[in-house]
Amino acid sequence: MKEEQQPLHHHHHHQRRVTTKKLTKPTAYVILLLLSYALGYLSAPSFNSANPSSPRIPQATTITSATKSEFDQFRVTAQCADPVPSKLVRQTILDRLFNGTSPFDDFPPAHVSSLLRPKRIKGWGSNGAVFENLIRKVKPRTIIEVGTFLGASAIHMAELTRSLGLKTQILCLDDFRGWPGFRDRFRDIAMVNGDVMLLYQFMQNVVHVNMTEWVLPVPFSSGSGLVKLCEWGVLGDLIEVDAGHDFHSAWSDISRAYRILRPGGVIFGHDYFTAADNKGVRRAVDLFAKLNGLRVQLDGQHWVIDSA
Structure with missing residues (x-):
């Protein structure tokens, strides 16, 4: 008192x-x-939008x-298994996740066929020049995409690799749940007993463009999925990280994805320049690059880190 x-x-x-x-x-x-x-x-000097x-x-x-x-406490240090040969990546995923058969067999199931549109391909920055630039440079046998949504960029990369005569397997790691409130913008994506049909619509899009041999879903969260790919020795020559955009999600995804990047490979992602770039993706990319002695480059709105 x-x-x-x-x-x-x-x-x-x-x-x-x-x-x-x-x-x-x-x-x-x-x-x-x-x-x-x-x-x-x-x-630090700010980004010059004019250049x-x-x-x-x-x-x-x-x-x-x-x-x-x-x-150091934030580093991901677990060792990955010996790399699976590129030609065995597809079968490894089929065996590990789908009992050895393609998830596209007998697709779509009867209970969802009437709920799907023939094609619903939507993305952001999914057709940028960065995809062709990197595919021509790396000539990847395995591409891992972290964050897929409806598959626009995955389908674009599949079309590019096929046109260039590359035998490339694209793994799409996503929980296919969208984000809270995403159906406010995508009401045409059906929901059944609380389960959004995002995975099924993604698969329908892949079927529509006849890319089922090039593209496979890995329907898990980015954190758990990247850990398992590491444990299975499934590595990527080219990895796109475009899932969670807050700092902690981006940091975790980039750190885990870089672990499964083959030597000489390239990791890249979208949304480097946003209204909150110093709090989200940009901050995570810059910090990761500095801590690991790497160089960040730009290609349009995408960030690129070359491990070579």
């Missing part, structure tokens, strides 16, 4: 003394570290060895 009767300025002065006493050296170090990172990031073809991306402050140690 006495403290409440003290003058306001005296109360604040007292609070400052208490706070100062409670600050330990480790706490002060962490605060200084975070402040340094924030100031370095904010002082989107700039080959380099503004980066945050230099990552020191001390900073790296702070992030």
Whole structure:
């Protein structure tokens, strides 16, 4: 009760003394570290929208060895199994997930056939030049797409690889649940007992363009799916990461996806430039690249990291 009767300025002065006493050296170090990172990031030059073809991306402050140690707890360190030969990737997925048979056999099942549109292909940035540029460069035998939705970019990549005479298997890792509220924008995607027909419509799209030999769904969350691909030794020559766009989701997906990238392969993704790019994808990409000594390049709205 006495403290409440003290003058306001005296109360604040007292609070400052208490706070100062409670600050330990480790706490002060962490605060200084975070402040340094924030100031370095904010002082970095912003992206010049008038010159989107700039080959380099503004980066945050230099990552020191001390900073790296702070992030060690966030690293994904588990070792993957020996790589499965590219020619066996498709059968490995069929055996592991679909009892050895194609999920496209006898598709669609009778109870959903009337709920599907013949074609409902929708995506964002799914036909950018980056896809052809990277496919021509890498000539991938295995492409892994993390975040698929209705399959627009996967189908585009399948068409590109087929036109270039490549024997490429595309694995589409997605839980095919959309996101909370996505049916407000896609009411034509049916729902049965709470189950959205997103996986079935994706598969219908693949059937429509006759790409069932090129494209396979891996219908699990990006986190669990990437872990299993690692355990099974299923690696990608080209990996697209375009699932969750918040920092934590993007960081997790990029870290796990890079683990299953074949030596000399390329990992890339969309939405590097958004209204919240410093809080989501861009922040995760920049930090991952710096911590691993990698270089980030631009191709339109896509970020690209070449492991070569």
